[in-house]
Amino acid sequence: DSGVTQTPKHLITATGQRVTLRCSPRSGDLSVYWYQQSLDQGLQFLIQYYNGEERAKGNILERFSAQQFPDLHSELNLSSLELGDSALYFCASSVELNSFGENNEQFFGPGTRLTVL
Amino acid sequence: KNQVEQSPQSLIILEGKNCTLQCNYTVSPFSNLRWYKQDTGRGPVSLTIMTFSENTKSNGRYTATLDADTKQSSLHITASQLSDSASYICVVSGRNQGGKLIFGQGTELSVKP
Numbered sequence: 069d070s071g072v073t074q075t076p077k078h079l080i081t082a083t084g085q086r087v088t089l090r091c092s093p094r095s096g097d098l099s100v101y102w103y104q105q106s107l108d109q110g111l112q113f114l115i116q117y118y119n120g121e122e123r124a125k126g127n128i129l130e131r132f133s134a135q136q137f138p139d140l141h142s143e144l145n146l147s148s149l150e151l152g153d154s155a156l157y158f159c160a161s162s163v164e165l166n167s168f169g170e171n172n173e174q175f176f177g178p179g180t181r182l183t184v185l
Numbered sequence: 186k187n188q189v190e191q192s193p194q195s196l197i198i199l200e201g202k203n204c205t206l207q208c209n210y211t212v213s214p215f216s217n218l219r220w221y222k223q224d225t226g227r228g229p230v231s232l233t234i235m236t237f238s239e240n241t242k243s244n245g246r247y248t249a250t251l252d253a254d255t256k257q258s259s260l261h262i263t264a265s266q267l268s269d270s271a272s273y274i275c276v277v278s279g280r281n282q283g284g285k286l287i288f289g290q291g292t293e294l295s296v297k298p
Binding site for chain 1: 219226227228229230231234274285286287288289290291
């Protein structure tokens with residue numbers, strides 16, 4: 069158990085809908101990362117938040133957005149869902165070791181499996 | 186383009202045998218390289234993390250090596266166990282990229298009795 073929790077574990081929805089995935093980082097971790105893992109692709113970095121502010125952005129679609137709240141939990145919002153959005157979505161957290169967050173170990177949650185029908 | 190490539194794509198070995206997985210990267214400037222183990226449908230778990238100044242690091246039966254000059258890394262698994270069956274992912278972090286990680290496609294290892 070990494071200490072990172074994600075809810076829900078599974079989510080089934082229809083195309084065009086909007087969903088929210090939730091992540092609670094390990095106690096004391098200020099940084100939260102979101103990743104997407106599709107069947108035919110490896111893990112893809114989506115976005116990072118540090119202490120409530122966006123720190124880095126990866127291949128995140130405009131239909132997707134995220135935020136980190138004052139209690140440090142984070143939510144990933146996916147809207148206008150398409151079949152291709154079906155994937156495992158992972159959240160990870162870390163303690164920053166320098167101003168750029170380098171050399172930090174990331175601890176991954178168990179993931180949310182999203183199925184878009 | 187920053188990339189991480191792993192080989193082989195998949196590997197089947199007998200329980201008790203050793204194996205070595207390879208990783209080549211083009212990420213520059215380089216900050217650190219990690220190896221993760223991911224069981225099917227679960228989150229990745231960190232095995233090792235190495236900076237450019239480290240060329241070997243062990244975690245139990247797992248030993249990772251890093252050659253920052255040739256931009257190559259390997260993960261050696263000794264005396265494999267059935268529980269080692271998983272995907273092993275090489276991940277590279279670039280300098281001044283914040284916490285952004287670049288993932289390889291992984292090597293799917295299957296350990297048979």
